[in-house]
Amino acid sequence: MSRYGLGSEPPQAHAARVLARIEAALFAAPGFQAVHAVSELTSLPHVRFSAIPLDAPLRLISDEETVELNVNTVFRANTSDALLQALEAGIGIGGMQRPLVARALQAGTLVPVLPDWRLPDRFLYAVYPDARFIPQRVRKVVSVIEQLLPEIIKKN
Numbered sequence: 001m002s003r004y005g006l007g008s009e010p011p012q013a014h015a016a017r018v019l020a021r022i023e024a025a026l027f028a029a030p031g032f033q034a035v036h037a038v039s040e041l042t043s044l045p046h047v048r049f050s051a052i053p054l055d056a057p058l059r060l061i062s063d064e065e066t067v068e069l070n071v072n073t074v075f076r077a078n079t080s081d082a083l084l085q086a087l088e089a090g091i092g093i094g095g096m097q098r099p100l101v102a103r104a105l106q107a108g109t110l111v112p113v114l115p116d117w118r119l120p121d122r123f124l125y126a127v128y129p130d131a132r133f134i135p136q137r138v139r140k141v142v143s144v145i146e147q148l149l150p151e152i153i154k155k156n
Contacts, residue, residue, distance in 0.1 A: 016125040017142070020149045024097045024119040026060075027110045029090040035113050038067055045074040047086045047094030052076075058095070060117040084110075095119045099152070124149070 028035075035041065038060060046058070054076075057068035075086045080100050087094050087101075088109045104110040126142045128134050 015128040015130065017128075018123050019126055019142070019146055020124040022097045022099065022122045022124055024095050024122060025115070026093055026095050026113040026117065026119070027087055027101050027104075028093045028113050029088055030108060030111050032090050032093065032113075035093070038069065038114060038117060041071055041093065041114075042069050044072065045092035046071040047075045047077075047083055047092045048073050049083065050076040050078045059120055060114075061120060062117050097122060 026041075033044065035044065041058065048071075054073055055070075058071045059066065059068050075083075075091050077083050077086065080096065083094055083096065084100065084104060086092070087096070088104060093113050101110050105112075126145070128138075
């Protein structure tokens with residue numbers, strides 16, 4: 001049996017294989033207050049995953065530097081759909097993986113915030129209980145996913 005996971009680090013107790021790098025950035029509704037500098041983020045409302053501790057800083061990366069900011073989290077949810085809906089409703093600014101917001105960006109219900117900055121990348125992993133005994137059918141499924149992912153990510 002295998003499973004798939006998204007995170008910054010693979011699970012330590014299992015064998016894991018990186019399938020894709022997933023970029024994440026900040027987004028907000030088009031009518032949300034314009035943001036011109038990273039320092040402005042500390043005073044604006046934020047939407048975040050509930051698994052992120054309330055006091056965890058927001059980590060942003062540019063070509064020149066990495067910063068960590070304390071932000072005002074006003075809405076938390078444990079699903080991407082709920083976070084996406086909160087962002088589209090204009091509740092605040094939030095970080096999301098680019099493939100998850102592709103349709104909203106195309107529809108104009110979300111816009112990038114500070115496009116020169118991004119959140120730390122996430123990685124999609126195939127996770128196996130034991131790397132020595134991976135059934136052939138599991139290897140085939142992972143192979144198909146690896147072949148399809150670049151096109152899916154490129155489209156989104």
